[in-house]
Amino acid sequence: MKIDGTPYRSVWVDEQDGWSVRIFDQTKLPWAIEILRLTRAEQAAHAIRSMQVRGAPLIGAVAAYGLCLALRANNSSVSMERDAAMLAATRPTAVNLRWAIERMLTRVRNTPRDARVQAAYAEAALIAEEDVAQCHAIGQHGAELIEIAAQRKPGQHVNVLTHCNAGWLATVDWGTALAPIYVAHDRGLDVHVWVDETRPRNQGAALTAWELGRHGVSHTVIADNAGGHLMQHGEVDLVLVGADRVARTGDVANKIGTYLKALAARDNEVPFWVAVPSSTIDWSIDDGLAAIPIEQRPATEVSTITGRALDGSMATIRVVATGSQAANPAFDVTPARLVTGLITERGRTAANAENLARLFPEYG
Ligand code: MRU
Numbered sequence: 280m281k282i283d284g285t286p287y288r289s290v291w292v293d294e295q296d297g298w299s300v301r302i303f304d305q306t307k308l309p310w311a312i313e314i315l316r317l318t319r320a321e322q323a324a325h326a327i328r329s330m331q332v333r334g335a336p337l338i339g340a341v342a343a344y345g346l347c348l349a350l351r352a353n354n355s356s357v358s359m360e361r362d363a364a365m366l367a368a369t370r371p372t373a374v375n376l377r378w379a380i381e382r383m384l385t386r387v388r389n390t391p392r393d394a395r396v397q398a399a400y401a402e403a404a405l406i407a408e409e410d411v412a413q414c415h416a417i418g419q420h421g422a423e424l425i426e427i428a429a430q431r432k433p434g435q436h437v438n439v440l441t442h443c444n445a446g447w448l449a450t451v452d453w454g455t456a457l458a459p460i461y462v463a464h465d466r467g468l469d470v471h472v473w474v475d476e477t478r479p480r481n482q483g484a485a486l487t488a489w490e491l492g493r494h495g496v497s498h499t500v501i502a503d504n505a506g507g508h509l510m511q512h513g514e515v516d517l518v519l520v521g522a523d524r525v526a527r528t529g530d531v532a533n534k535i536g537t538y539l540k541a542l543a544a545r546d547n548e549v550p551f552w553v554a555v556p557s558s559t560i561d562w563s564i565d566d567g568l569a570a571i572p573i574e575q576r577p578a579t580e581v582s583t584i585t586g587r588a589l590d591g592s593m594a595t596i597r598v599v600a601t602g603s604q605a606a607n608p609a610f611d612v613t614p615a616r617l618v619t620g621l622i623t624e625r626g627r628t629a630a631n632a633e634n635l636a637r638l639f640p641e642y643g
Contacts, residue, residue: 441475
């Protein structure tokens, strides 16, 4: 996607040296565009853990490149398995992380030692390219939903509500939930996005709003609690969110607060769609609520807030009284029964085991 006319991806191999890995430091956005250079696996693990990179498909791709850096430093099997475990332990909920690392290990374990680095870079590049193609396909399949909504209200804009950031910053390019919005916008459809701020880390306010703005998509940031009210007043035509892990039965783990939006959508008969590449589907899980691990993040993310002070400096301030405890579950699970459907790279489908297996027979 483009930042003020210049095309970027969210992770890439440095064009000058051909091996180090470039990422945006997403903790600095939208206030500063800082591109980091990763040269060691530990730096890739730190980038994922500290959320310099985040979003399910992107952390998978960065972990894949992290393994390339690990192998460049030491191509022995023992060291490779140790670094793979270190990268896998960075964040627990998004299955793309484990999926990408296992795929890398499968490729490299079957490769002679002196060819491992080359094989790893080739596999990481494939993972990245596939993610771009899948997200682009999700954009095409999902844009039809916006077109259908537009046909129902000629001359008016289509209002889409989204939560967290499931745009190009969360994938290698295009995004999942935002890809249909970009495609619809580029086709000339009048689409407006309600952007949930997404406390505690504000991925909506800081990242989604920035992305949409850079691409020229009309949007309005709302407090997380405003979505239900807007739905009650007919101000939301559809909800589009991404996911960190989808059970084979269609249960959806996504950023905390997604479940509440699904409940409000159901009560107001607003379609609730989840956009996911197949790398986000965990074919080993039947019951998302019981089996998907939910990341517990530091309480300070709730008790403080970081932003730009009016004098232009960055500031972190407390918003919770000293002495109060804070809890920070980072994801929740929306049961499949509340999901209108899934938008995958192979098309749209109902969120249940039968339909998912029909769409992906190789896993089902
Ligand atoms: O904690 P984050 O910012 O990594 O959470 C990201 C999300 O919840 C996204 O909605 C999800 O990864 C979808 S990515 C296209």
